[in-house]
Amino acid sequence: xxxxxxxxxxxxxxxxxxxxxxxxxxxxxGSFHLGKYCEHANNEFMLCRMEEQDPRKCINEGKVVxxxxxxxxxxxxxxxxxxxxxxxxxxxxxxxxxxxxxxxKTQGVYDKCMLEKLNIERPAFGYFCEARVHDTxxxxxxxxxxxxxPDATPALPEDREKVPARFGSRFYWxxx
Amino acid sequence: MADACxxxxxxxxPPPGGYKPIPYKRLxxxxxxxxxxxxxxxxxxxxxxxxxxxxxxxKIKRDEIEMRSAKMAIYPMLLAERDREYLKxxxxxxxxxxxxxxxxxxxxxxxxxxxxxxxxxPADALVEPIFHEYYAHADPREWIRRTYLKLRS
Numbered sequence: 001x002x003x004x005x006x007x008x009x010x011x012x013x014x015x016x017x018x019x020x021x022x023x024x025x026x027x028x029x030g031s032f033h034l035g036k037y038c039e040h041a042n043n044e045f046m047l048c049r050m051e052e053q054d055p056r057k058c059i060n061e062g063k064v065v066x067x068x069x070x071x072x073x074x075x076x077x078x079x080x081x082x083x084x085x086x087x088x089x090x091x092x093x094x095x096x097x098x099x100x101x102x103x104x105k106t107q108g109v110y111d112k113c114m115l116e117k118l119n120i121e122r123p124a125f126g127y128f129c130e131a132r133v134h135d136t137x138x139x140x141x142x143x144x145x146x147x148x149x150p151d152a153t154p155a156l157p158e159d160r161e162k163v164p165a166r167f168g169s170r171f172y173w174x175x176x
Numbered sequence: 177m178a179d180a181c182x183x184x185x186x187x188x189x190p191p192p193g194g195y196k197p198i199p200y201k202r203l204x205x206x207x208x209x210x211x212x213x214x215x216x217x218x219x220x221x222x223x224x225x226x227x228x229x230x231x232x233x234x235k236i237k238r239d240e241i242e243m244r245s246a247k248m249a250i251y252p253m254l255l256a257e258r259d260r261e262y263l264k265x266x267x268x269x270x271x272x273x274x275x276x277x278x279x280x281x282x283x284x285x286x287x288x289x290x291x292x293x294x295x296x297x298p299a300d301a302l303v304e305p306i307f308h309e310y311y312a313h314a315d316p317r318e319w320i321r322r323t324y325l326k327l328r329s
Contacts, residue, residue, distance in 0.1 A: 001269050001309045004286030006299040009267045015260040020253060027250045035249025042252040054302055055259035062256030069253045100246060101239045125242040128249045 010059055020069050025092030028100065029084065029110075030076060033120045035128050038068035043134040051141055080113035265310070272313035 003009070020027075027034075035042065045061040052058060076084050087103060087110040094102035111122045209217070270285055277283040284290045294303055307326075311319040 001266075001273055001286055001305045001312065002293045002303045003266050003270050003305060004284070004292065004299070005270075007286070007302055008300060009263055009270070012264055012267065015264050017260070019257055027253075028246050031246035031249040034253075035245075038252075042249075045252050045256060049255065049259075055263060056302060058256075058259070059263075062259055065252050065256045097243070099239065100242055125238060126245055128245040129241055 008056070010056060014059065017063050017066055018070060020066060020073070022073065023088075023092070025098050026088045028098040029088035029091045030073065032122050032127070033076075033114055033118075034069060034072050036123050037072045037120055038065065041065045041068045043132060044136055044138070047134050047136055048138060075118055076114075079117040080110060083110040083113040086110070266305075269305075269310065269313050276313070 041061070041064045045058060045065045048058040048061045049055070083106075087106040090103035090106045091098050091100060100107065114120050114122070274285045277285070282289045287293070292299075294301075297303060307322075308319075311322065
């Protein structure tokens, strides 16, 4: 594998947090309110992830995202459990791809409960597809400067030492 | 013998009144519409169909955007979870390789006898291993399962 001992990987204890152990239907049913509730944490994590392009550097942001998601679902469980379960059940069983189209009635009941008890309004249908501007305190990673190459390397002298190839020929079946 | 040959023979002739005329005249099928009416009908049906399609098209596009939106809302959580498990697995792979190759003199983990695969990246940079390397120390069944999932998705 290409991961050498020089590559610092976080310890398992740093990476172990309580994970969100929920089914796809449940996540889809809660997705809109979840995205609204955890918008800041999600934006922070996704910006970090896209800017750094390295999963090791965004562990803490990711933990915040997971903690926020857990918090959200705990609140839903406390406030609107039956409405949410009804909606998630509908999303699970009405289509093959967890489509939300089929479940407008149960969705209406669930949205009403969320608005009344947790004061989270359901965002418009395309809210999370829109481009977002996020203001963060994390410093921007330095931009890699444009590579400057010296002039072409002069050719090797004619009487250079000619050592055999270290790993053999790539045409080993022809030469051996 | 001679008597037998005295039969009156009848010559094969046309029926009285002659043969019937040969029916060579074309009998086209009955035409319900003229050409212009058919073109007009085609245009009319197409226009009506497009109108009904446009009514559905808006709804379907709306639903697609909604589903994409829902996916993007839960994506950060899934990605965070995936990243943690991925890094854990990289550590497991590295430990497994160290354990496997401990008896080979000169072998350094992640390199070919001390020679690094990627020369131009910093030593600390995380280069994501390719799929087969990632599953090199795993159960082959897991590898097949993941490959199958990849091919189907």
